[in-house]
Amino acid sequence: MNLTTRQQINIGLILTLIMAFTRSHHWSTLHALPDASWAIFFLVGVYLRPLWIMPSLIAAAMVIDYVAITKFGVSDFCVSPAYWLLIPAYASLFVAGRVYAAHHRVGLSALLWLAGTALVGAVAAELLSSGGFYFFSGRFAEPTLAEFVPRFFKYFPSMLTSFAFYLGVAAVVHVLVKPEQVKHAI
Numbered sequence: 001m002n003l004t005t006r007q008q009i010n011i012g013l014i015l016t017l018i019m020a021f022t023r024s025h026h027w028s029t030l031h032a033l034p035d036a037s038w039a040i041f042f043l044v045g046v047y048l049r050p051l052w053i054m055p056s057l058i059a060a061a062m063v064i065d066y067v068a069i070t071k072f073g074v075s076d077f078c079v080s081p082a083y084w085l086l087i088p089a090y091a092s093l094f095v096a097g098r099v100y101a102a103h104h105r106v107g108l109s110a111l112l113w114l115a116g117t118a119l120v121g122a123v124a125a126e127l128l129s130s131g132g133f134y135f136f137s138g139r140f141a142e143p144t145l146a147e148f149v150p151r152f153f154k155y156f157p158s159m160l161t162s163f164a165f166y167l168g169v170a171a172v173v174h175v176l177v178k179p180e181q182v183k184h185a186i
Contacts, residue, residue: 003047003049008047008048008049008050011043011047011048012044012048012053015040015043015044015057016040016057016060018036018040019036019037019040019057019060019061019064020060020064021033022034022035022036022037023035023036023037023061023064023065023068034158034162034165035162036162036166037061037090038090038093038121038122038125038159038162038163038166039162039163039165039166039167039170040057040166041054041057041090041091041093041094041097042093042094042096042097042100042118042121042163042167043097043167043170044057044094044097045093045094045095045096045097045098045099045100045101046097046098046100046101046104047097047101054090054091054094057090058086058087058090061086061090065079077139078133078137080133080136080137080138080139081136081137081138082132082133082135082136082137085128085129085131085132085133085136086128086129086132088128089124089125089126089128089129089132090125092121092124092125092128093121093122093124093125095121096117096118096120096121096122096124097117097121099117100113100114100117100118103117106178114167114171118163118164118167119160122156122159122160122163123156125159126152126155126156126159126160127152130151130152130155130156131148131152134147134148134151135148
């Protein structure tokens with residue numbers, strides 16, 4: 001996708017604000033949307049070209065977590081030695097977004113690339129984040145693979161649902177912003 005520097009800056013600022021508003025709650029309620037971080041890292045991979053943006057966004061996520069915990073009373077239960085595995089988890093989503101961007105075409109066939117790369121990125125992110133937390137956080141007495149697999153299938157669907165929701169919203173926004181390209185593809 002050929003975006004101007006200004007467009008990329010605007011997209012980056014909007015995505016960072018969405019992350020701040022959704023991540024700071026660490027749970028979804030009627031008053032708070034689910035965490036959009038997974039979708040944001042994927043979308044940053046799709047839309048923003050500078051490589052420095054990914055580590056900057058990881059730093060922003062860490063600052064958001066710190067402020068949420070220290071100023072707003074969010075539980076620090078998830079902050080453990082495994083917290084650092086969020087870096088490769090988010091990187092997998094960023095890379096998945098890059099792969100999708102390299103294969104993006106205006107048309108329905110792009111949906112297969114979108115679904116495939118998003119799913120691979122999401123599975124990798126879940127294995128790294130949840131698996132990392134389960135095996136390396138020190139919060140579980142004797143972690144085993146036999147116990148992790150059911151946990152994966154218990155928690156992954158809700159993460160995937162939130163991820164898909166935000167990607168769907170982004171796809172609708174993308175189509176609304178670029179209607180002439182979509183019109184010519186149909």
